[in-house]
Amino acid sequence: MTVELHDAETGLTAFVEFEGVAGVSVLRSRVRLRNDGREPLVVQSVSSLLLGVLPPPHLLDVHWARNDWLAECRWDCAPVRDVVADIGAAVHQHDSRAAFRLTGRGSWPTDGHLAMGALTEVGDGRAWLWQIESPAGWRWDLGERDGRTCLALNGPTDAEHQWRVRLGVGESFTTVPVALAAGAGFDDAMGALTSYRRAVRRPHADHVALPVVFNDYMNTLMGDPTTAKLLPLIDAAAEVGAEYFCIDSGWYDDDADGWWDSVGAWEPSARRFPDGGIQRVLERIRERGMVPGLWLEPEVVGVRSPVARSLPDDAFFQRDGIRLTEQGRHQLDLRHPAARAHLDRTVDRIVGEWGVGYLKLDYNIVVDPGTVGPEDLAPGAGLLGHGHAYLSWLSGVLDRYPGLVVENCASGGMRMDGATLAVSQLQSTSDQQDPLRYPPIAASAPTAAPPEQGAVWAYPQPSYSDELISFTLGGALLGRVHLSGHLDQMSSRQIALVRGALDTYKAIRGDLARGLPFWPVGLPGWGDEWVVLGMRVPGGATYLSVWRRGGEDELRVPVEHLAGPGVGVEVLHPGAAGSGGAVWDGGGVVVSVPLVPGVVLVRLS
Structure with a gap:
């Protein structure tokens, strides 16, 4: 109307x-x-x-x-x-x-x-x-x-x-x-x-399949990938059941002075990937049955990059006729055909020629209030114009490569807006590295993005106890599992814990694609000892993720839409005996988590 x-x-x-x-x-x-x-x-x-x-x-x-x-x-x-x-x-x-x-x-x-x-x-x-x-x-x-x-x-x-x-x-x-x-x-x-x-949102098969993504960055390689470090990680990720493997930042870093202010050409480092180059690593990912992915920060060009000299000034953000510089970087203006052509060539090389099927598109500078291009009256108008042009460019990329999966990231969730989420398939929810601080983020992320789009880090480490491994894995099971961690250094027992959690996720992810979130004890506070996220599947099961970070070892969780007798309760995660329990009392679930930190995933039917 x-x-x-x-x-x-x-x-x-x-x-x-x-x-x-x-x-x-x-x-x-x-x-x-x-x-x-x-x-x-x-x-x-x-x-x-x-x-x-x-x-x-x-x-x-x-x-x-x-x-x-x-x-x-x-x-x-x-x-x-x-x-x-x-x-x-x-x-x-x-x-x-x-x-x-x-x-x-x-x-x-x-x-x-x-x-x-x-x-x-x-x-x-x-x-x-x-x-x-x-x-x-x-x-x-x-x-x-x-x-x-x-x-x-x-x-x-x-x-x-x-x-x-x-x-x-x-x-x-x-x-x-x-x-x-x-x-x-x-x-x-x-x-x-x-x-x-x-x-x-833009239709995409990823919204239904919900594949498990391994990313080498968080608490693992932290932007320092090499062939020697990646090959054992690739094998370990495949062993636990990952379906995508994304090489995060640093794969292009061949500069002795660092890459932050030299990015823009997006060519692989010969120093980091000798003996076959990055293609050898990408091929290993495919050999192990996974789809290869790469990290990219498309909108920025470092001041030392040759791209900064090859593109015209109007292809960048500017004020008063002067190109803007933010933290040693220039910002591309995607309304300019030269800027768009540069990124199209980059993606066509990485996706079209190298066979990469996943792009993590990051953005780590902030420009405020914007840019004044030749047609702009004010910088805020220029910024909005670029934002629309960026999403138009991204839509064009997905038109050319409809099977490509795109993750939106801006230092985590700093660009978690409805316009961008309607185009990209996945949304990074945070850069938080502490597994004890992630639960309120994971539980509240479905307010910003549907659960099948909200990427939640799970980064088990060989130094973690079995309980902490289960805790960091369990926190991602009602979202999109973004797996990381030094899996290649884990014991066979620890590998089995990771594989078991991913098997559980794969068994329920079809429900998550239709699930509607709810918060039976309210949206979490940052310091809450108990955190609860519910997921209700229309005409199907109800799931509860319940985290304990302190307090008493038992919590009653009301589930009003299931009130009454005859509700079945099943603890899906963790699998170890004595790690948690749940009992239906006619109007809710009494959840017991004996250890801190602890988490249980419960299915009600």
Whole structure:
């Protein structure tokens, strides 16, 4: 449905476009502006959705998610009345100017907060949950008007992001889309949003197959791959059942002065891969029955890279006609044909010629507020234009190579936005290296990405106890397992533990592709001793991951949608006797975890 609005004074026409997904209680909204006047117009802000009919502030709680490097997806909650003060509007005969707002800035749109929020009625009532699908800046505002709560959802604005666009006569601009989900409570609304995300994303076989990925980086090679280090890791990864093997950063590093400010050509290092080059390593991965993958940071070019000298200035971010430099790197502007051609040649070589089937696309600098190219009025507009161009380029890559699997990463989850997740197949949830700090990230990650897209690290080590190996593996079993660790140095007993966890994952991953997340004891706090994530499969089983990091050795987990007798309980992980148990009590599960740290994966049916 489209609602047309027209301002006679300026000649500006707004087309408010509402869309729905069949069977899903989600509204998608965007606004297209067209200048039907006689003079050019400069637009400084335009909302994608504005709501003014929500319940009064004292009846609502507001939810938002902090999202920091190594500490992603940390949800908070407060009464709306605590963040939008009651000024006594009746006395002053004036609406409140108070507002609670969140903003994402720069080329890491989810650095600081997720581009999301929610309202819930006090007393377990209705819920409204939203996401702003911007690959650049965004903003949402919560306020009060005429005694009702009002909500505005925006992409970038001039006040926050230095975003402005000039519309000539007859020209148009379309905002970023936003999605608003409704439900009987937070979990119900999140289920609707999860279904919506699945419906609007690019179709891909990976979303159904959910293969196990081994990545050599985390707590393992840490950006220092060589043939000698990789070959035994490849054999060990194949032995435990990995299906993809990704060589992370450093494979191109042939520079005595380091690679950070020299990247851009993306050619393999002869020093790191003698005697057959990187092709020998890629072939070993294929021989062991896995799909080879490589790490790439496509949007950056180091200041010492020959690519920095071969491409024109307009192919890079710039301000005042000067190429920007951020941490020894330049940022490509994918709106420029030379920048896009450079990346197309790179991918065609790596994927088309080398046979790589998995790309981890990372991004480790932040540019704020953006770039002013030849057609840009303001840097925020340039940044948004590049963000759309990047996703267009990525879509073109997947059109050429439909079997390619792409992981989106920006130092973990700093670019975990709905626009990017609709194109890429996987999303890195964190760079967190401490297995004891990962549970709240893993448990909350399904708020940002469907479980089949949320890559959760599992990095068992030969120095770990059996219990800690089971803990780090168990934390990934309701998401996408991203395996790492020095498997090649493990004992046969430890290898069996890893293989057993992956066998469990493979047995349930078909359910995860349809599962809807819920949090029966609430979204986790960063320091919570017990953390619980549930996954409900429509018409099928229910799964619970229960982590214990302290406290008593027993926890009751309510499962309201299964209340009653006759519910079967099965502990799927860990497999060792005495490592955990679960008993149904008619309305929930009493979970026992005797050791700290510990985790159990339970299936209810």
